[in-house]
Amino acid sequence: MNYDFNCSGDDETNPGAIPDLLRPEVLDAFDRETFERDGYWVWEGVVTDAGCKQWKANLKKLQHMNDGILMDTDWAAIDFKRRGLAPPPPEQTTHQYLASCCGGSEQMPPFLRSEVRKYMYRHGLQGPGPALVARGFDSIGVMPEYFPAGYNNFVLDVITTHPQMMELFRKVLGDRYLLDHCLMLNRGPGTKGRRWHGHPYLDGRHEVQDALSDGSAVTPEFLQRQCVRTLCYPDGAVTGDGGEFAVIPGAHLYRVPYKWDTVRPDEDEDMRSGWMKGKTHPITGEPLEIVHLSLPPGSMVSFVHHMPHYVGRRKPGSETRWGLLMAFRTPDPEAVPAKWANGVPSHWADRLESEGRLSAAARRVFEADNPIA
Numbered sequence: 569m570n571y572d573f574n575c576s577g578d579d580e581t582n583p584g585a586i587p588d589l590l591r592p593e594v595l596d597a598f599d600r601e602t603f604e605r606d607g608y609w610v611w612e613g614v615v616t617d618a619g620c621k622q623w624k625a626n627l628k629k630l631q632h633m634n635d636g637i638l639m640d641t642d643w644a645a646i647d648f649k650r651r652g653l654a655p656p657p658p659e660q661t662t663h664q665y666l667a668s669c670c671g672g673s674e675q676m677p678p679f680l681r682s683e684v685r686k687y688m689y690r691h692g693l694q695g696p697g698p699a700l701v702a703r704g705f706d707s708i709g710v711m712p713e714y715f716p717a718g719y720n721n722f723v724l725d726v727i728t729t730h731p732q733m734m735e736l737f738r739k740v741l742g743d744r745y746l747l748d749h750c751l752m753l754n755r756g757p758g759t760k761g762r763r764w765h766g767h768p769y770l771d772g773r774h775e776v777q778d779a780l781s782d783g784s785a786v787t788p789e790f791l792q793r794q795c796v797r798t799l800c801y802p803d804g805a806v807t808g809d810g811g812e813f814a815v816i817p818g819a820h821l822y823r824v825p826y827k828w829d830t831v832r833p834d835e836d837e838d839m840r841s842g843w844m845k846g847k848t849h850p851i852t853g854e855p856l857e858i859v860h861l862s863l864p865p866g867s868m869v870s871f872v873h874h875m876p877h878y879v880g881r882r883k884p885g886s887e888t889r890w891g892l893l894m895a896f897r898t899p900d901p902e903a904v905p906a907k908w909a910n911g912v913p914s915h916w917a918d919r920l921e922s923e924g925r926l927s928a929a930a931r932r933v934f935e936a937d938n939p940i941a
């Protein structure tokens with residue numbers, strides 16, 4: 569199978585779809601009650617061998633494209649000021665510095681991480697004038713790490729169209745879900761992972777509850793407004809190599825996204841002696857416990873994204889841990905009407921739409937909560 573880089577978003581011209589991407593028996597084994605109780609579900613080995621091969625090959629290709637744009641772009645030539653952005657500090661655009669940012673995710677130079685990244689989603693860092701340089705493929709003005717589906721039909725297919733993937737997302741989110749964001753999370757040898765943290769649903773306004781008398785914010789209800797992250801690891805993420813994933817079952821019912829907007833220094837011991845201390849699982853009544861997952865190749869894990877979670881350090885000398893993050897959420901009925909969901913580069917979706925290349929399936933997940941016609 570061959571995936572081209574210029575997405576059509578059109579099922580018929582998309583050569584990417586492999587019908588047997590997932591093992592139906594693993595998909596069928598999903599248990600809603602357990603998922604709602606513990607806040608996560610492991611789809612162990614759900615991706616078929618052929619699917620894993622495709623998945624990894626496409627992540628590798630996308631990483632290569634990301635590295636290429638990073639190295640080939642003449643950052644000093646881009647007019648950041650005209651766009652209302654701060655120009656990059658010269659020390660972040662040297663060849664040597666940029667080379668140190670290649671090979672994996674979450675290692676972008678700091679100047680690309682906040683305002684410039686937002687600008688890429690809203691407008692795209694594109695011409696006229698100097699802009700992102702992509703050799704051998706078309707740039708959409710966004711780094712491939714930040715929106716891989718804009719550069720790769722396989723990823724576009726798995727997040728918008730593939731019937732088995734849509735079934736998986738429907739199981740965890742219900743009938744209507746929209747894309748919150750989709751990122752690559754490739755973690756190279758020696759990378760540091762992420763310490764304990766959670767993420768808010770939109771700006772967190774619906775989930776940070778008033779503190780109860782004991783200072784907690786707990787509810788046994790699985791709320792309707794949910795963002796669920798699904799991580800796919802085509803080569804797995806096992807304990808021995810580092811870069812493995814950990815959760816705290818039941819902690820999603822404490823509805824405060826842990827350290828979502830602060831520094832995140834917490835290791836397991838800090839959690840046990842701090843936030844977890846004295847807390848119990850709101851449904852089972854058992855003390856909260858940390859679970860480190862060891863996931864064989866082709867596994868995915870879906871979890872309520874405000875539950876505290878952790879990613880271990882990848883051991884030096886190990887292979888890169890390939891990963892794709894697909895975060896979807898139920899719509900917020902109170903959201904301000906908009907055209908596209910916040911995690912979709914709006915200029916890109918507008919262009920696909922105006923060229924008649926946006927499939928009905930893609931529109932369904934890219935549209936905003938309360939879409940403007």
Ligand SMILES: O=C(O)CCC(=O)C(=O)O
Pocket residue numbers: 753755762797799813877878879891893
């Ligand atoms: O790298 C990973 O496996 C997961 C990173 C993470 O914290 C997340 O996706 O929310």
Ligand SMILES: [Fe+2]
Pocket residue numbers: 762765766767877
């Ligand atoms: Fe996270």
